[in-house]
Amino acid sequence: MIITSSSIMASPSYHVNFDAPRGSNNTEFLPISVASSTCDCHFRRSPSKTLISCRPSKGRGYLQIRNGRFGIHYNSPKIFTRTLVARVDANLIDDEDPIEVIKAHGSSETDADLEQQQKSSQLLKRVVSGLGIGITAGGVVLTGGWVFSVALAAVVFAGTREYFELVRSRGIASGMTPPPRYVSRVCSVICALMPLFTLYKGQIDVSIASAAFVVAMTLLLQRGNPRFSQLSSTIFGLFYCGYLPSFWVKLRCQLLAPALNTVVGATWPILLGGQAHWTVGLVATLISISSIIAADTFAFAGGKAFGRIPLTSISPKKTWEGAIAGLAGCIATSVVLSKIFSWPTSMLSAIGFGLLNFFASLFGDLLESMIKRDAGVKDSGSLIPGHGGILDRVDSYIFTGALAYAFVRNLLPLYGV
Incomplete structure (x- = not known):
């Protein structure tokens, strides 16, 4: 008999009927050799007619053969490869015959190691795809x-x-x-x-x-x-x-008004448009996108380090501490970039622009989380490796563009120049 299980993510429970050879009854016990890749096995014989009792050194569960009935119970948060081999030898029916225990391949690899490898692989995918998206998006915005x-x-x-x-x-x-x-x-x-x-x-x-x-x-x-x-x-x-x-x-x-005081524009190559290429629209777009990225990054880091109080039931992982950290990071980025690009010229306008970007991105994120919660899914799709779907990446930008345009177009005098 060979029992093989792979890619088990839940808490599995197996029940296998063991058929003894003809001529035997339920009170006779047969020697069995076992190969296991999931646990360190310790066997004993007892008056309770239990032939094999195997308890794993890590995790919770047991392996047992009792009165001709073969049962496996093993509860573990993550087991990726598991093989159990049980062989009946009808020629050996003496109760004193030894039981052979074979420690199979992969027993040294624990669940913690596998989980750590999976997290590392996921993080690598997120970093690589994030860098690729960021570089591509930056080139598209500049063009x-x-x-x-x-x-x-x-x-x-x-x-x-x-x-x-x-x-x-x-x-x-x-x-x-x-x-x-x-x-x-x-x-x-x-x-x-x-x-x-x-x-x-x-x-x-x-x-x-x-x-x-x-x-x-x-x-x-x-x-x-x-x-x-x-x-x-x-x-x-x-x-x-x-x-x-x-x-x-x-x-x-x-928004084609030139950002006249931008230092970057003064050194921008003539072949790429020169200083005229650096318009209010380009600078405002770069500041807005950078502020959203900073808000997400600071909110994630702040929530991981200090998060205690949930922000809303729509997204249980978001906390007030993370939101405050995201707000601070968003405003700081907006102010720093306004100094670099010399737009907007007013410090108050730069702070207001950062506040608007933060709240627009936060509520865009929460709205998409509400849709996914009602749909019963974790990600909107699987198009981007390590990040989920397109909506998972751009939800913070959906409302921000409209509000940023209204802020620059209608609230900033002379477009903030």
């Missing part, structure tokens, strides 16, 4: 124009697909009727086109209203009974995944 808009359109398309998969997931769909799949696909294309319309038309108010009307009519005229939940989830998808991210195009590409 601007159609490169920035096309890259944003690709991110919007992937994020919209993830959003509608969440809406269609069992956790949300059990309480509402999701939109038909063809409607969600059309909405994904519409949302991806919004950043491009914003770049070349300047405004997308008419476009979003027209798209919402077409989608609403399509849902109302579909076969069967249209439901309000289909309409509300679809219209919110257009707003959340398409309309709001398009403000990053307005922030980066439409």
Whole structure:
């Protein structure tokens, strides 16, 4: 008999019936040789007719053969490879015959080592993919124009697909009727086109209203009974995944006033646009993105080191201590970069810009956490190694672009120059 188990993550429990050879009864015991890769075995014989009792040195459980019945119980938080071999020899039925114990391969590798290796591998994936995304995003932001808009359109398309998969997931769909799949696909294309319309038309108010009307009519005229939940989830998808991210195009590409006092612009190569390339839109975008990254980093570090009081039930891992650390890091980054870029010229404006970036990123993160909680999933997808889906990475940016554009456009005199 060979029993093999691999990739066991829960707390397993096995019950195996042991059939003795013909002619034997339940009171006879047969010698057995055992090979185990999960525990250090110690065997004993007892008057209670127990042939083998194996207790692991780490973890909780036992291996037992009793009255011809073979049972395995082993509870461990993480066991990745486990092999147990039991052999019956019908020629050896004397109770005094020895029991051979073989210590199988891999017994020196503990669960803690495996867990540490898994964490290290996950961290490496996060670091490598994070660096790749950061470098790519930095180059796209510096380039601007159609490169920035096309890259944003690709991110919007992937994020919209993830959003509608969440809406269609069992956790949300059990309480509402999701939109038909063809409607969600059309909405994904519409949302991806919004950043491009914003770049070349300047405004997308008419476009979003027209798209919402077409989608609403399509849902109302579909076969069967249209439901309000289909309409509300679809219209919110257009707003959340398409309309709001398009403000990053307005922030980066439409605020063309030059940041005159920027030292970096004075040394920027002429072939790459010279000082005129460094506009208020570019500087504001760089400060906003950097502030969000700082807020996430400081909040994570502060929560790990000092986190005690939960911030909200929507995301149990977030704490007030982490939020305060994130706020401090976001404001500090905004102020430091404002000194480097000489924009905005007012210290009060730089602090206000940092405050706005922090709260916009925090509530964007919490909103996506609420959607995932209702959907019953941990990540919105698996597109980015070590980070989950697109929405998991850009949730903090969805509202920030619109609020940052409104702050610079309407609240800062002379665009902060």
